[in-house]
Amino acid sequence: MLTTTKVKQVAGEITVPGDKSISHRAVMFSSMAKGKAHISGFLPGADCMSTIDCFRKMGVVIDHARGDQVTVDSQGMDGWLEPANILDVGNSGTTIRLMAGILAGRPFHSVLIGDESIAGRPMNRIAQPLRELGARIDGRGGGEFTPLSIRGGGLQGIEYHSPVASAQVKSAILLAGLQASGTTTIYEPHLSRDHTEAMLSSFGVKLETFAGGVSIEGGQTLQQQEEIHVPGDISSAAFLLAAAAIVPGSNLLIKNVGINPTRTGILDVLIEMGAKLEIQNEREQSGERVADLYIEHAPLRGIEISGEIIPRLIDEIPVIAVIATQAEGRTVIKDAAELKVKETNRIDVTVAELRKMGASIEPTDDGMIIEGPRPLQGAACHSHGDHRIGMAMAVAGLVAEGETTVSGAAAIDISFPGFGELLAAVVER
Numbered sequence: 249m250l251t252t253t254k255v256k257q258v259a260g261e262i263t264v265p266g267d268k269s270i271s272h273r274a275v276m277f278s279s280m281a282k283g284k285a286h287i288s289g290f291l292p293g294a295d296c297m298s299t300i301d302c303f304r305k306m307g308v309v310i311d312h313a314r315g316d317q318v319t320v321d322s323q324g325m326d327g328w329l330e331p332a333n334i335l336d337v338g339n340s341g342t343t344i345r346l347m348a349g350i351l352a353g354r355p356f357h358s359v360l361i362g363d364e365s366i367a368g369r370p371m372n373r374i375a376q377p378l379r380e381l382g383a384r385i386d387g388r389g390g391g392e393f394t395p396l397s398i399r400g401g402g403l404q405g406i407e408y409h410s411p412v413a414s415a416q417v418k419s420a421i422l423l424a425g426l427q428a429s430g431t432t433t434i435y436e437p438h439l440s441r442d443h444t445e446a447m448l449s450s451f452g453v454k455l456e457t458f459a460g461g462v463s464i465e466g467g468q469t470l471q472q473q474e475e476i477h478v479p480g481d482i483s484s485a486a487f488l489l490a491a492a493a494i495v496p497g498s499n500l501l502i503k504n505v506g507i508n509p510t511r512t513g514i515l516d517v518l519i520e521m522g523a524k525l526e527i528q529n530e531r532e533q534s535g536e537r538v539a540d541l542y543i544e545h546a547p548l549r550g551i552e553i554s555g556e557i558i559p560r561l562i563d564e565i566p567v568i569a570v571i572a573t574q575a576e577g578r579t580v581i582k583d584a585a586e587l588k589v590k591e592t593n594r595i596d597v598t599v600a601e602l603r604k605m606g607a608s609i610e611p612t613d614d615g616m617i618i619e620g621p622r623p624l625q626g627a628a629c630h631s632h633g634d635h636r637i638g639m640a641m642a643v644a645g646l647v648a649e650g651e652t653t654v655s656g657a658a659a660i661d662i663s664f665p666g667f668g669e670l671l672a673a674v675v676e677r
């Protein structure tokens with residue numbers, strides 16, 4: 249259980265754990281390449297540990313002796329063993345969908361399962377295009393749900409128009425396309441995070457990105473990277489930025505955060521809402537933009553958030569709703585129906601939990617509407633097993649009268665181990 253109470257200030261200089269999306273890909277791509285890679289800044293969260301576990305089951309030697317340091321030693325994809333047992337992705341949507349794309353190209357049989365939350369998340373969004381590429385994929389409910397059974401190999405490139413702006417869909421198809429004959433092209437309605445494209449490029453794979461999509465030529469070999477540096481996760485930084493944005497008198501510096509433009513919607517939103525935010529010391533590291541983020545509290549106003557920005561802040565919406573409760577006026581979040589198929593239905597769960605604290609928040613078909621500012625009262629909140637909900641409610645507790653308890657806080661370890669301790673270190677009571 250995590251408990252928070254009203255604080256006087258949020259202040260300090262901190263770093264946050266490594267980026268989850270980039271950590272997954274660092275393990276995946278160095279396992280696909282032949283040779284040894286060292287990863288620093290790796291996120292030792294439960295989701296990325298699930299990814300490590302899957303590759304170990306195929307014979308890749310992965311050493312994770314210290315928190316954020318990982319060494320991968322692989323024979324390359326052609327040297328992987330057909331897994332003798334099921335591959336368990338735990339709570340990780342990124343692991344199951346990207347693994348499915350990778351395994352679709354392997355000439356063997358594999359079975360992917362996950363936890364209860366994964367069991368309810370849609371898989372035909374990847375299984376159907378992977379079948380078009382030639383993989384044999386089946387699962388419960390006509391292939392929509394886990395367990396997913398994959399018999400891969402013999403792929404042929406396709407052209408695919410994705411109905412959703414999803415990096416997991418795009419990545420699964422690109423990773424299968426890399427193992428197919430001919431060209432694979434994927435079009436997406438808005439640009440989703442492009443860490444797969446960026447990291448594949450640093451492994452020497454040629455991709456062609458253009459407005460609306462990306463193409464990959466099959467049969468290319470990944471060149472092992474000796475060193476991969478993972479920046480701090482902007483999606484984790486978002487909870488601390490939100491805390492500083494809503495608690496009057498706050499000032500916080502978060503160093504070494506990834507600021508890939510496909511992820512910085514939260515920064516655009518904070519600036520538009522009126523927070524004083526500075527992006528300092530911008531630089532490049534392992535093919536990704538990195539910077540230090542400085543934020544000061546300032547009066548906030550409600551805004552509309554919709555369209556192309558949604559995929560650039562999709563995981564930050566629960567905490568954006570928390571910020572909106574403290575902003576003057578109405579915040580409208582639209583075009584975010586994808587929230588319904590995350591670890592929980594994040595529209596319903598965000599609304600239910602924030603209402604317990606006295607927020608004025610209405611769910612809509614594709615988002616939510618929040619009226620602010622509203623004084624919040626401490627409440628008995630629940631993560632519903634969703635890390636981002638747990639952290640969002642803990643942040644809301646920093647401006648609420650009385651005590652806010654978050655049960656099911658263990659889920660926070662999925663993406664942000666040490667969150668409670670870090671938050672405690674920057675608040676002044």
Ligand SMILES: O=C(O)C1=C[C@@H](OP(=O)(O)O)[C@@H](O)[C@H](O)C1
Nearest residue numbers: 269342413414415416417562563
């Ligand atoms: O590719 C990734 O690393 C991710 C993509 C997003 O999911 P979708 O692709 O389903 O939008 C995001 O919500 C998830 O946390 C991580």
Ligand SMILES: C=C(OP(=O)(O)O)C(=O)O
Nearest residue numbers: 339340341342563590591
């Ligand atoms: C949706 C998320 O992750 P995943 O899809 O990998 O489970 C998340 O981290 O908020």
